[in-house]
Protein backbone atom coordinates (compact mmCIF):
# COMPACT_ATOMS: atom_id res chain seq x y z
CA UNK A 1 0.00 0.00 0.00
CA UNK A 2 1.46 3.39 -0.97
CA UNK A 3 1.88 6.01 1.76
CA UNK A 4 -1.40 7.79 1.07
CA UNK A 5 -1.06 10.37 3.83
CA UNK A 6 2.32 11.52 2.61
CA UNK A 7 1.10 11.62 -0.99
CA UNK A 8 -2.00 13.71 -0.28
CA UNK A 9 -0.07 16.06 2.04
CA UNK A 10 2.32 16.76 -0.83
CA UNK A 11 -0.61 17.27 -3.22
CA UNK A 12 -2.32 19.69 -0.81
CA UNK A 13 0.89 21.69 -0.61
CA UNK A 14 1.19 21.91 -4.38
CA UNK A 15 -2.47 22.91 -4.76
CA UNK A 16 -2.18 25.63 -2.11
CA UNK A 17 0.50 27.34 -4.20
CA UNK A 18 -1.09 26.78 -7.63
CA UNK A 19 -1.38 30.10 -9.49
CA UNK A 20 -4.12 29.13 -11.97
CA UNK A 21 -7.18 27.99 -10.05
CA UNK A 22 -9.94 28.15 -12.70
CA UNK A 23 -13.16 30.10 -12.35
CA UNK A 24 -15.84 29.55 -9.75
CA UNK A 25 -19.27 28.75 -11.28
CA UNK A 26 -21.11 32.05 -11.40
CA UNK A 27 -24.29 31.08 -13.24
CA UNK A 28 -25.67 29.83 -9.91
CA UNK A 29 -25.48 32.95 -7.71
CA UNK A 30 -25.05 31.02 -4.46
CA UNK A 31 -21.94 29.28 -5.85
CA UNK A 32 -20.35 32.49 -7.12
CA UNK A 33 -19.54 33.47 -3.52
CA UNK A 34 -17.23 30.51 -2.81
CA UNK A 35 -13.53 31.26 -2.27
CA UNK A 36 -11.41 29.62 -5.03
CA UNK A 37 -8.50 29.17 -2.61
CA UNK A 38 -10.26 26.38 -0.75
CA UNK A 39 -9.17 22.77 -1.17
CA UNK A 40 -9.89 19.43 0.45
CA UNK A 41 -9.24 15.76 -0.24
CA UNK A 42 -10.35 12.54 1.44
CA UNK A 43 -9.35 8.99 0.55
CA UNK A 44 -11.23 6.05 2.06
CA UNK A 45 -9.09 2.98 1.50
CA UNK A 46 -10.58 -0.47 0.92
CA UNK A 47 -9.62 -1.49 4.47
CA UNK A 48 -11.68 1.39 5.87
CA UNK A 49 -8.84 3.74 6.78
CA UNK A 50 -9.59 7.37 5.99
CA UNK A 51 -6.84 9.77 4.90
CA UNK A 52 -7.49 13.50 4.61
CA UNK A 53 -5.67 16.72 3.77
CA UNK A 54 -6.79 20.33 3.51
CA UNK A 55 -10.38 21.20 4.35
CA UNK A 56 -11.69 17.64 4.11
CA UNK A 57 -14.51 18.36 6.56
CA UNK A 58 -15.82 21.54 4.94
CA UNK A 59 -19.21 21.08 3.28
CA UNK A 60 -19.58 22.19 -0.34
CA UNK A 61 -22.31 21.91 -2.95
CA UNK A 62 -21.96 18.49 -4.58
CA UNK A 63 -24.03 19.55 -7.63
CA UNK A 64 -23.74 16.97 -10.43
CA UNK A 65 -21.99 14.40 -8.26
CA UNK A 66 -25.50 13.77 -6.92
CA UNK A 67 -26.27 12.23 -10.32
CA UNK A 68 -24.32 9.12 -9.32
CA UNK A 69 -26.60 8.57 -6.34
CA UNK A 70 -29.85 9.25 -8.19
CA UNK A 71 -28.74 6.99 -11.05
CA UNK A 72 -28.19 4.22 -8.50
CA UNK A 73 -31.69 4.81 -7.11
CA UNK A 74 -33.31 5.00 -10.56
CA UNK A 75 -31.72 1.70 -11.60
CA UNK A 76 -33.17 0.18 -8.43
CA UNK A 77 -36.63 1.44 -9.38
CA UNK A 78 -36.69 0.97 -13.15
CA UNK A 79 -33.94 -1.61 -13.76
CA UNK A 80 -32.85 -2.07 -17.36
CA UNK A 81 -35.94 -0.21 -18.58
CA UNK A 82 -34.15 3.01 -17.63
CA UNK A 83 -31.98 2.60 -20.74
CA UNK A 84 -34.99 3.05 -23.00
CA UNK A 85 -35.15 6.64 -21.77
CA UNK A 86 -31.45 7.51 -21.35
CA UNK A 87 -28.42 6.51 -23.42
CA UNK A 88 -24.99 5.34 -22.33
CA UNK A 89 -22.71 7.24 -24.70
CA UNK A 90 -20.53 10.23 -23.99
CA UNK A 91 -22.13 13.35 -25.43
CA UNK A 92 -19.05 15.33 -26.41
CA UNK A 93 -21.18 18.37 -25.58
CA UNK A 94 -21.40 20.71 -22.60
CA UNK A 95 -23.18 19.43 -19.50
CA UNK A 96 -26.17 21.71 -20.06
CA UNK A 97 -26.39 21.39 -23.86
CA UNK A 98 -29.69 20.95 -25.67
CA UNK A 99 -28.36 20.37 -29.22
CA UNK A 100 -28.56 16.57 -29.40
CA UNK A 101 -32.03 16.31 -27.92
CA UNK A 102 -33.92 17.33 -31.04
CA UNK A 103 -32.15 14.91 -33.38
CA UNK A 104 -32.22 12.13 -30.82
CA UNK A 105 -35.94 12.44 -30.06
CA UNK A 106 -35.69 13.64 -26.50
CA UNK A 107 -33.47 10.74 -25.35
CA UNK A 108 -30.40 12.21 -23.60
CA UNK A 109 -27.04 10.66 -24.40
CA UNK A 110 -26.24 9.61 -20.83
CA UNK A 111 -27.45 9.98 -17.23
CA UNK A 112 -24.74 12.46 -16.23
CA UNK A 113 -25.45 15.37 -18.56
CA UNK A 114 -28.20 17.60 -17.19
CA UNK A 115 -30.86 16.32 -19.59
CA UNK A 116 -30.12 12.71 -18.62
CA UNK A 117 -30.09 13.52 -14.93
CA UNK A 118 -33.47 15.22 -15.25
CA UNK A 119 -34.93 12.02 -16.72
CA UNK A 120 -33.29 10.07 -13.88
CA UNK A 121 -34.86 12.44 -11.33
CA UNK A 122 -38.23 11.90 -13.01
CA UNK A 123 -37.75 8.13 -12.62
CA UNK A 124 -36.73 8.48 -8.96
CA UNK A 125 -39.82 10.61 -8.43
CA UNK A 126 -41.96 7.77 -9.78
CA UNK A 127 -45.55 8.35 -8.71
CA UNK A 128 -44.42 10.09 -5.55
CA UNK A 129 -44.43 13.60 -4.30
CA UNK A 130 -41.26 15.68 -4.76
CA UNK A 131 -40.78 16.47 -1.07
CA UNK A 132 -40.91 12.80 -0.14
CA UNK A 133 -38.57 11.96 -3.00
CA UNK A 134 -36.04 14.58 -1.90
CA UNK A 135 -36.23 13.06 1.60
CA UNK A 136 -35.63 9.61 0.10
CA UNK A 137 -32.52 10.82 -1.75
CA UNK A 138 -31.19 12.47 1.41
CA UNK A 139 -31.76 9.29 3.45
CA UNK A 140 -30.03 7.18 0.80
CA UNK A 141 -26.94 9.39 0.73
CA UNK A 142 -26.81 9.50 4.55
CA UNK A 143 -27.01 5.71 4.60
CA UNK A 144 -24.23 5.33 2.03
CA UNK A 145 -21.97 7.74 3.94
CA UNK A 146 -22.96 6.47 7.41
CA UNK A 147 -23.56 10.08 8.35
CA UNK A 148 -26.86 11.66 9.41
CA UNK A 149 -25.41 15.17 9.45
CA UNK A 150 -25.60 15.48 5.65
CA UNK A 151 -28.14 18.13 4.59
CA UNK A 152 -29.45 20.06 1.62
CA UNK A 153 -28.36 23.70 1.33
CA UNK A 154 -31.66 25.52 0.82
CA UNK A 155 -29.89 28.68 -0.24
CA UNK A 156 -28.28 26.84 -3.17
CA UNK A 157 -31.49 24.97 -4.07
CA UNK A 158 -33.44 28.25 -4.12
CA UNK A 159 -30.72 30.04 -6.05
CA UNK A 160 -30.78 27.41 -8.75
CA UNK A 161 -34.56 27.19 -8.90
CA UNK A 162 -34.66 30.95 -9.56
CA UNK A 163 -31.98 30.96 -12.25
CA UNK A 164 -31.96 27.45 -13.79
CA UNK A 165 -33.63 28.47 -17.03
CA UNK A 166 -31.60 26.05 -19.14
CA UNK A 167 -32.67 23.14 -16.98
CA UNK A 168 -36.28 24.34 -17.20
CA UNK A 169 -35.88 24.40 -20.99
CA UNK A 170 -34.32 20.92 -21.11
CA UNK A 171 -37.07 19.42 -18.97
CA UNK A 172 -39.84 21.05 -20.98
CA UNK A 173 -38.24 19.99 -24.24
CA UNK A 174 -38.06 16.37 -23.11
CA UNK A 175 -41.62 16.57 -21.80
CA UNK A 176 -42.66 17.40 -25.36
CA UNK A 177 -41.15 14.06 -26.44
CA UNK A 178 -42.90 12.26 -23.57
CA UNK A 179 -39.59 11.56 -21.82
CA UNK A 180 -40.53 13.40 -18.62
CA UNK A 181 -43.50 11.51 -17.23
CA UNK A 182 -44.30 13.53 -14.12
CA UNK A 183 -44.95 17.25 -13.84
CA UNK A 184 -41.96 19.17 -15.21
CA UNK A 185 -41.83 21.35 -12.08
CA UNK A 186 -41.73 18.27 -9.86
CA UNK A 187 -38.81 16.69 -11.75
CA UNK A 188 -36.97 20.03 -11.61
CA UNK A 189 -37.67 20.42 -7.90
CA UNK A 190 -36.11 17.03 -7.20
CA UNK A 191 -33.14 17.82 -9.45
CA UNK A 192 -32.39 21.24 -7.94
CA UNK A 193 -32.55 19.83 -4.42
CA UNK A 194 -30.32 16.82 -5.10
CA UNK A 195 -27.74 19.17 -6.68
CA UNK A 196 -27.87 21.33 -3.52
CA UNK A 197 -26.74 18.48 -1.26
CA UNK A 198 -23.92 19.87 0.88
CA UNK A 199 -21.22 17.36 1.73
CA UNK A 200 -17.61 17.36 2.79
CA UNK A 201 -14.89 15.40 0.99
CA UNK A 202 -14.94 12.90 3.85
CA UNK A 203 -18.71 12.38 3.58
CA UNK A 204 -18.57 12.12 -0.19
CA UNK A 205 -15.73 9.61 -0.22
CA UNK A 206 -17.62 7.56 2.39
CA UNK A 207 -20.78 7.66 0.26
CA UNK A 208 -18.82 6.36 -2.75
CA UNK A 209 -17.46 3.29 -0.98
CA UNK A 210 -20.05 0.89 -2.39
CA UNK A 211 -18.73 1.56 -5.88
CA UNK A 212 -15.21 0.58 -4.82
CA UNK A 213 -16.57 -2.59 -3.18
CA UNK A 214 -18.47 -4.23 -6.05
CA UNK A 215 -21.74 -2.76 -4.80
CA UNK A 216 -21.43 -3.71 -1.10
CA UNK A 217 -21.85 -1.19 1.73
CA UNK A 218 -18.70 -1.92 3.72
CA UNK A 219 -20.21 -0.50 6.93
CA UNK A 220 -23.26 -2.76 7.03
CA UNK A 221 -22.02 -5.61 4.83
CA UNK A 222 -25.28 -5.24 2.89
CA UNK A 223 -25.55 -4.98 -0.84
CA UNK A 224 -26.46 -1.58 -2.31
CA UNK A 225 -26.35 -2.81 -5.91
CA UNK A 226 -25.13 -5.94 -7.68
CA UNK A 227 -21.46 -6.18 -8.63
CA UNK A 228 -22.48 -5.90 -12.28
CA UNK A 229 -24.41 -2.69 -11.63
CA UNK A 230 -21.52 -1.16 -9.68
CA UNK A 231 -19.19 -2.00 -12.54
CA UNK A 232 -21.52 -0.33 -15.01
CA UNK A 233 -21.96 2.83 -12.93
CA UNK A 234 -18.16 3.08 -12.71
CA UNK A 235 -17.93 2.63 -16.48
CA UNK A 236 -20.38 5.48 -17.03
CA UNK A 237 -18.42 7.67 -14.63
CA UNK A 238 -15.27 7.04 -16.64
CA UNK A 239 -16.85 7.66 -20.04
CA UNK A 240 -19.35 10.41 -19.19
CA UNK A 241 -18.58 11.74 -15.69
CA UNK A 242 -16.74 14.83 -16.90
CA UNK A 243 -18.98 15.66 -19.88
CA UNK A 244 -16.94 16.87 -22.87
CA UNK A 245 -13.85 16.64 -20.66
CA UNK A 246 -14.28 12.90 -19.98
CA UNK A 247 -11.66 11.83 -22.51
CA UNK A 248 -9.10 14.22 -21.06
CA UNK A 249 -9.86 13.08 -17.51
CA UNK A 250 -9.48 9.41 -18.53
CA UNK A 251 -6.23 10.26 -20.32
CA UNK A 252 -4.74 12.17 -17.40
CA UNK A 253 -6.25 10.42 -14.37
CA UNK A 254 -7.62 7.11 -15.61
CA UNK A 255 -10.06 6.65 -12.74
CA UNK A 256 -13.88 6.67 -12.94
CA UNK A 257 -14.89 10.10 -11.69
CA UNK A 258 -17.91 12.37 -11.43
CA UNK A 259 -17.52 16.11 -11.22
CA UNK A 260 -19.86 18.87 -10.10
CA UNK A 261 -19.84 22.61 -10.72
CA UNK A 262 -19.36 23.15 -6.99
CA UNK A 263 -15.77 22.03 -7.68
CA UNK A 264 -16.02 18.55 -6.24
CA UNK A 265 -15.02 15.26 -7.87
CA UNK A 266 -15.86 11.76 -6.61
CA UNK A 267 -13.40 9.19 -7.95
CA UNK A 268 -13.60 5.43 -7.56
CA UNK A 269 -10.70 2.99 -7.71
CA UNK A 270 -12.42 -0.42 -7.66
CA UNK A 271 -10.99 -2.62 -4.93
CA UNK A 272 -8.71 0.18 -3.69
CA UNK A 273 -10.36 3.41 -2.64
CA UNK A 274 -13.15 5.93 -2.82
CA UNK A 275 -11.78 9.46 -3.17
CA UNK A 276 -13.29 12.94 -3.00
CA UNK A 277 -11.55 16.20 -3.83
CA UNK A 278 -12.79 19.76 -3.77
CA UNK A 279 -11.40 22.92 -5.33
CA UNK A 280 -14.10 25.39 -6.47
CA UNK A 281 -12.36 26.85 -9.54
CA UNK A 282 -13.53 25.21 -12.78
CA UNK A 283 -11.86 24.70 -16.14
CA UNK A 284 -13.57 25.65 -19.39
CA UNK A 285 -15.53 22.39 -19.39
CA UNK A 286 -17.03 23.03 -15.96
CA UNK A 287 -14.85 20.50 -14.13
CA UNK A 288 -12.70 21.34 -11.10
CA UNK A 289 -9.34 22.52 -12.46
CA UNK A 290 -7.20 21.76 -9.41
CA UNK A 291 -9.37 18.84 -8.31
CA UNK A 292 -8.47 17.15 -11.61
CA UNK A 293 -4.80 18.01 -11.08
CA UNK A 294 -4.89 16.58 -7.54
CA UNK A 295 -6.37 13.32 -8.84
CA UNK A 296 -3.78 13.16 -11.61
CA UNK A 297 -1.01 13.48 -9.06
CA UNK A 298 -2.65 10.86 -6.83
CA UNK A 299 -3.08 8.47 -9.74
CA UNK A 300 0.55 8.95 -10.80
CA UNK A 301 1.86 8.40 -7.27
CA UNK A 302 -0.26 5.33 -6.43
CA UNK A 303 -0.57 3.56 -9.78
CA UNK A 304 -4.35 3.63 -9.24
CA UNK A 305 -5.29 4.38 -12.85
CA UNK A 306 -7.55 1.56 -14.01
CA UNK A 307 -5.24 1.38 -17.04
CA UNK A 308 -2.20 0.54 -14.90
CA UNK A 309 -1.42 -3.09 -14.06
CA UNK A 310 -2.23 -3.73 -10.39
CA UNK A 311 0.87 -3.40 -8.28
CA UNK A 312 2.44 -1.40 -11.12
Ligand SMILES: NC(=O)CC[C@H](N)C(=O)O
Pocket residue numbers: 062063064065095096114160167195259260261262286
Ligand atom coordinates in the same frame (compact mmCIF):
# COMPACT_ATOMS: atom_id res chain seq x y z
N1 LIG B 1 -22.22 20.13 -13.85
C1 LIG B 1 -23.00 20.41 -12.83
O1 LIG B 1 -22.62 20.23 -11.67
C2 LIG B 1 -24.31 21.05 -13.17
C3 LIG B 1 -25.30 20.99 -12.05
C4 LIG B 1 -26.09 22.24 -11.91
N2 LIG B 1 -27.02 22.05 -10.84
C5 LIG B 1 -26.81 22.56 -13.19
O2 LIG B 1 -27.83 22.01 -13.43
O3 LIG B 1 -26.40 23.38 -13.96
